[in-house]
Amino acid sequence: MCDEEGPVLGSYAVDVRDGRLGEVMGRVGGRIQLRRLGGGREWDVPPEYLGEADPAEVLRERVRLLNRDARRRVGLG
Template sequence: MGDEEGPAPGSYALDVRDGRFGEVMGRVGGRVQLRPLRGGREWDVPPECLGEADPARVLRERVRLLNRDARRRVGLG
């Protein structure tokens, strides 16, 4: 996936080892760091274990999180 430098920070990638996807935060020690879209702790992924994140899946998750946050702001959640 991506070029020799790997995916760009801010893009999304799939960890093919377990099917999780997240936002690319950067590289440390030759590994790519991903963070769940909902926030939380980053995890390291070897570059050879990265895959393309399905854009539809990323969009669904982002909309779900935006809706959750909006409901919390108006006191519905």
């Protein structure tokens, strides 16, 4: 997940302050930018509050998003 400069772009991480899971989008001013897997606004996380994402947690969130999108396509959600 990390290289010498910090987390790799496109990897997943957790903001340990509130448990939010996000995709690493970049680095600005020493902070890491994360975005929820389903999209939305990025938020900044100081590196010391960045945790490693559990692969099972990432998979669970991706399946949840796929199910949500499928329900919307058929008019159930």
